[in-house]
Amino acid sequence: MKTAALTLVLVFLACNTLPVGFDQLERIPEADSLVLAPDTLAGYAKYVPLAPADIMYLGQDHAYESRVIIDFPIPDSALETVTSVQLVLHPADSARMGFVCRPCSVDWNSNAVTWKMADSVTHWFSPGGDYYHIDLGTGTLEGESLVVELDLDHLETLVRESHGVIIFPEDTGFCAIHSGYSQATAPRIRLNFPDDVTKTYNAVEDAHLVDTLELSSSYLLAVGSGVAFRTYLRFMLDSVPRQATIVRAELTFLPDVQYHRADTLKLGVRRLSESYSRYARFADRTSARLDYVVSPDTDSVASLDIGSLVQFWTANPDSNFGLLLTAEPEWSLMFRLRIPRTGPNAPKLNLLYVMPPEDRFIR
Amino acid sequence: MMRSRVCHSSSVIRHSPFAGRRSSFAIRHSSFAISCVCFLALLTTALGQSYFNMRGLGQISPPADARIIGLGAPAALSYLNPGILVHLPKASFTGTTEAAGTLGSESGQNRFFGTVRPAGFHSAIPLPLNSRLLLGIDQRFNQDFDVWSESLPDTAYRYHVVGRGGIYALRAGLAKSLFGIASIGIEYNRLIGGSREDWKFELSEGHYVSTDTVELNYSGDALRIGASVQTNLFTLAAHYQPTIKLTAQSSRRVHGVIEDSINTYRLALPNAVALGASVKPLERLIFAAGLDYRPWSGLTVNDTAFQGNRDALRLCIGSRYLLGSIPLRLGFSYQPWYYSAAGNQAIIEHRLHLGTSIPIPKFGSLDIAAQISRRSAGQLTETAGSLVLSLAYHEAWLKRTRRWGY
Numbered sequence: 001m002k003t004a005a006l007t008l009v010l011v012f013l014a015c016n017t018l019p020v021g022f023d024q025l026e027r028i029p030e031a032d033s034l035v036l037a038p039d040t041l042a043g044y045a046k047y048v049p050l051a052p053a054d055i056m057y058l059g060q061d062h063a064y065e066s067r068v069i070i071d072f073p074i075p076d077s078a079l080e081t082v083t084s085v086q087l088v089l090h091p092a093d094s095a096r097m098g099f100v101c102r103p104c105s106v107d108w109n110s111n112a113v114t115w116k117m118a119d120s121v122t123h124w125f126s127p128g129g130d131y132y133h134i135d136l137g138t139g140t141l142e143g144e145s146l147v148v149e150l151d152l153d154h155l156e157t158l159v160r161e162s163h164g165v166i167i168f169p170e171d172t173g174f175c176a177i178h179s180g181y182s183q184a185t186a187p188r189i190r191l192n193f194p195d196d197v198t199k200t201y202n203a204v205e206d207a208h209l210v211d212t213l214e215l216s217s218s219y220l221l222a223v224g225s226g227v228a229f230r231t232y233l234r235f236m237l238d239s240v241p242r243q244a245t246i247v248r249a250e251l252t253f254l255p256d257v258q259y260h261r262a263d264t265l266k267l268g269v270r271r272l273s274e275s276y277s278r279y280a281r282f283a284d285r286t287s288a289r290l291d292y293v294v295s296p297d298t299d300s301v302a303s304l305d306i307g308s309l310v311q312f313w314t315a316n317p318d319s320n321f322g323l324l325l326t327a328e329p330e331w332s333l334m335f336r337l338r339i340p341r342t343g344p345n346a347p348k349l350n351l352l353y354v355m356p357p358e359d360r361f362i363r
Numbered sequence: 364m365m366r367s368r369v370c371h372s373s374s375v376i377r378h379s380p381f382a383g384r385r386s387s388f389a390i391r392h393s394s395f396a397i398s399c400v401c402f403l404a405l406l407t408t409a410l411g412q413s414y415f416n417m418r419g420l421g422q423i424s425p426p427a428d429a430r431i432i433g434l435g436a437p438a439a440l441s442y443l444n445p446g447i448l449v450h451l452p453k454a455s456f457t458g459t460t461e462a463a464g465t466l467g468s469e470s471g472q473n474r475f476f477g478t479v480r481p482a483g484f485h486s487a488i489p490l491p492l493n494s495r496l497l498l499g500i501d502q503r504f505n506q507d508f509d510v511w512s513e514s515l516p517d518t519a520y521r522y523h524v525v526g527r528g529g530i531y532a533l534r535a536g537l538a539k540s541l542f543g544i545a546s547i548g549i550e551y552n553r554l555i556g557g558s559r560e561d562w563k564f565e566l567s568e569g570h571y572v573s574t575d576t577v578e579l580n581y582s583g584d585a586l587r588i589g590a591s592v593q594t595n596l597f598t599l600a601a602h603y604q605p606t607i608k609l610t611a612q613s614s615r616r617v618h619g620v621i622e623d624s625i626n627t628y629r630l631a632l633p634n635a636v637a638l639g640a641s642v643k644p645l646e647r648l649i650f651a652a653g654l655d656y657r658p659w660s661g662l663t664v665n666d667t668a669f670q671g672n673r674d675a676l677r678l679c680i681g682s683r684y685l686l687g688s689i690p691l692r693l694g695f696s697y698q699p700w701y702y703s704a705a706g707n708q709a710i711i712e713h714r715l716h717l718g719t720s721i722p723i724p725k726f727g728s729l730d731i732a733a734q735i736s737r738r739s740a741g742q743l744t745e746t747a748g749s750l751v752l753s754l755a756y757h758e759a760w761l762k763r764t765r766r767w768g769y
Contacts, residue, residue: 017523019513020467020474021414021743023705025524028512029562243617245564245573247520307572315618354520356575357562359613360417361628361664 027358031247034351040234040322041341043221044278047114048228049207053331054181055092056208057226058099058141058167059174063259064212064226064334068177069104069113069129071164071205072189078199079159084192085150087137087165088200090178090185097141098170101148102131103162110205115227128209129166132157136165141175147190164205174261174333180206210334214259223255223267224336225327231339232276234322235349240314244353249310251323252303254345255337257294265292265335268328269304271312272321282324289328292337310351412478412507414467414745415710415738417526419672419702420630421506421558424529427459427483429730429753433718434681435694437653439589439639442485444602445536445548446589448495453757454488455727459501463749469742476509482751485534497536497550504530506558520572521565528558530581530609538589545592552585554609576616583609583630600639607632630669633661647685651694654678659701673709675701681716692718692732704740712738727755 050056057066087101108129109119116127124130136158139148150158158165178185180203187203210226222229233251240246251269268286287309292302306323313320327335340346413422425432426441434440440447442457464477485499506529512522536550557580564573589602609630635657643649655677662669681694694716704710718732730753738745 016474017511017521018472018474019511020469020472021508022510022512022522022524023469024415024743025417025510026705028522243615245575245618247564247566247572311573311618352519354564356615356617357524357560357577359560359577359579359615359626360419361579361611361613361626361630361669363664363667363670 027360027362029355029357031352031354033353034239034349036235036237036239036349036351038233038347038349039236040232040276041221041347042232042276043339044230044232045212045215045222045224046228046230046278047116047210048330049110049112049114050210050226050331051110051113051205051207052329053208054179055176055331056179056206057174057176057210057333058097058208059095059169059172061172061174063214063336064174064210065128065169066174066208066210066226066334067128067169068167068208069108069164069206070167070180070187070203071104071108071110072187072201073204074159074189074191074201076159078191079156081193082152082155082191083194085152085155085158086190086192087139087148087150088188088190089141089146089148090144090187091141091146092176092178092185094142095173095175096171097173097175098138099141100138100168100170101136101150101165102134102168103136103154103158104129104164104166105132105162106130107163108205110207113207113209115209115211128211131166132162138170141177150189176333180204208331212334212336214336221339221341222258222336223325223327223339224259224334225266225330225332226334228326228330229336231325231347232272232322233325233347234276234320235310237310237313237317237320240310240351240353241355242314242317243356244314245356246307246311246314246351246353248350248352249305249307250303250350251288251306251347252301252350253339253347254299254301255292255339257335257337260294260335260337261333262335263294265294265337266290266328266332267292267302267304268326269306269309270324270326271309272324273319274321276322280321286328287323306349310349314353412463412505413465413738413747414508414510414743415700415704415740416506416508417510417524417560418704419669420632421504421529423701424482424502424505427461427485427501427751427753428457429459429718429732429751430692430720432732432734432751433692433694433716433730434651434683435653435679435696435714435716437637437639437651437679437681438655439591439600439602439637439653440598440641440651442487442497442499443587444589444591444600444637444639445497445538445550445587446546446602447591447600448487448497448538448548449540449544449546449591449593451487451489451495451540454486455755455757456484456486457753457755458484459751459753461749461751463747465745465747468744468746478507478749493540495538495540495548497534497538497548499534500531501534502529502531502556503554504556506530519566523563523565523571524560525563526558526560528556528579530554530556532585536587544594545590547590548588550587550589552587554581554583554585554607556581573618575618578614578616580612580614581609583607596643598639598641602637604635606634628664629666631661631663631666633658649683651681651683652679657701662701671703671707672701673699673703675699679716688722690718690720692716694718700738704743706741708740710738710740712736727757729754 112120137150180186221231269288270282288304425436431441459482461482483501532552538548560577562575591600611628639653641651659672677698679696700710714736732751
């Protein structure tokens with residue numbers, strides 16, 4: 001029993017991390033801190049493809065408008081004996097939203113479709129999607145799923161001449177709809193035939209197209225979703241030794257929230273992999289994320305931990321092309337916040353770094 | 364004569380009238396002990412030896428021989444003295460493993476860590492003309508440690524520094540016995556080794572953000588000459604080691620990627636001398652004493668005096684008593700370390716040694732030693748315990764050679 005107790009005590013003493021003996025080192029590396037302001041900053045807005053979204057937004061207000069575009073693989077053979085056509089949508093929230101559904105008149109590609117572009121090279125004739133001025137059906141989104149009867153007279157137009165449907169909001173506000181991300185809740189077309197025969201076609205492509213009336217100039221720094229607002233920052237790190245270990249690297253700023261429909265705004269930092277331009281490539285993976293909570297009472301400083309990114313830059317100085325502050329993801333519910341260029345609320349990088357250790361013979 | 368009885372007590376047991384009964388006891392226990400040695404030898408993960416090891420060249424390793432450790436580890440009476448073997452009837456091979464635990468105490472805080480490591484191997488082979496060939500490998504300095512830095516609210520990070528390694532000697536020597544009462548020997552040591560310090564950087568959130576590694580590679584040459592005189596009543600022994608030239612190359616790997624700052628140090632370790640004596644007042648009782656001295660204040664690095672070192676005089680006494688045919692050993696040593704602790708505090712070590720041997724018929728013996736030491740400097744105190752096992756094999760090569768002649 002005593003042996004077991006002694007063993008337990010020794011195991012406990014071995015597992016602890018008390019600083020016994022550390023003072024003997026006497027070659028503790030030096031630490032230093034810096035506050036850096038960006039040497040280059042810029043901002044731009046961009047219509048970005050929103051097809052990766054698992055939630056699509058439909059709605060409009062004073063600042064934004066969002067439409068939904070969906071394509072279905074309906075074969076020509078379905079035209080002859082069909083008795084009714086139904087569009088089935090699955091709302092993702094409880095907001096009510098009236099809408100009208102029209103056939104899209106131009107081929108489009110979900111990987112590149114935006115408010116401005118049908119695909120990577122084709123502009124819409126009318127921004128927001130070209131369509132036949134035919135009302136295929138109308139309805140109001142509410143509940144868990146919605147079935148809209150489409151006008152059978154325009155079925156041939158829908159199948160043979162159009163490229164899916166565009167759903168236009170009729171009311172003010174926004175509602176969320178499940179995309180084809182999940183087969184169970186994907187938008188679908190249901191064709192009914194005699195003798196209770198039914199065929200269902202899930203969406204093969206879908207996206208929401210977002211526009212805003214408040215596109216900012218490149219002088220203004222902003223971060224936003226829907227229409228992507230991105231802020232470019234680059235910090236000169238020449239004063240940080242290459243061998244230093246970055247203990248803390250906090251990118252901080254006090255944003256001015258100009259538009260939001262949720263209280264938590266998701267921000268991200270992405271590393272640029274080439275010199276800055278609005279077309280510059282950046283890393284697929286975010287280097288830092290922040291859930292910025294909008295607080296009406298107090299000014300809440302946004303703080304992103306970009307220690308690993310700064311560590312990468314100090315070790316690989318030639319790779320420091322700067323970073324992009326973005327919404328994360330950019331298809332999330334629309335928001336936009338302004339970042340001051342100068343003054344106490346402007347972006348700054350708070351650095352704490354430690355130099356590497358020396359060997360035991362250094363004097 | 365004393366040396367031959369100390370080192371080869373198994374031959375005494377073989378001729379004893381109680382040899383048969385003891386043999387079965389010895390076989391049972393020795394097979395268990397051999398298993399323990401093999402198991403411990405497999406565990407080569409060194410977890411740390413002393414909280415003081417991060418300074419200087421590290422802790423001086425005692426002779427890797429449980430018999431000598433049990434007597435207080437007088438170096439001049441051990442295999443470290445190439446002239447110790449006046450009598451060597453058989454070739455001797457000894458492998459030693461050490462398991463150690465250290466409890467550090469500082470400002471009311473305690474932390475324990477342990478070590479299991481092979482400590483050394485040495486062999487002595489009789490040659491014609493009363494000469495001997497000496498071969499072996501052992502550790503001379505130990506640089507294992509494992510410490511955490513303090514966690515302060517304003518730093519938001521901690522270091523976890525783990526050091527591993529040491530300096531080892533590959534030994535080859537020749538000795539000659541003179542007139543059956545004296546021996547002289549000379550030994551060449553090729554010093555090799557290295558240490559690796561991993562400075563792991565932990566944030567307050569509990570994850571490591573980087574590891575910086577400092578490596579040192581050592582190489583050097585050393586000579587050692589020794590002599591002894593042994594009679595039935597007493598033994599006198601001494602060895603001397605001239606200045607050791609050691610080269611240390613340091614390199615640093617920052618964040619596991621960046622190679623940086625390769626320095627080369629030329630170290631000159633001052634000459635050293637060790638004296639040992641034993642006396643046998645009774646048939647079953649031996650007293651031994653030893654003295655090791657190296658003027659460490661003369662250590663230079665790149666021809667510049669290395670500050671903080673102290674001349675080190677180690678003293679030890681011990682005794683062996685034969686209980687039946689089982690030797691019991693008891694020793695004590697006093698050793699101020701050759702370098703200072705933080706704040707230029709002297710490190711003083713007291714050590715109690717215990718030991719015994721279990722004979723293994725037709726093989727050799729298993730020698731066991733235990734040590735309890737206490738060393739302190741300023742606020743830091745270490746209490747260390749270790750178990751040293753030496754498995755000795757004795758082979759009468761010369762007799763077999765004759766049989767092969769039939």
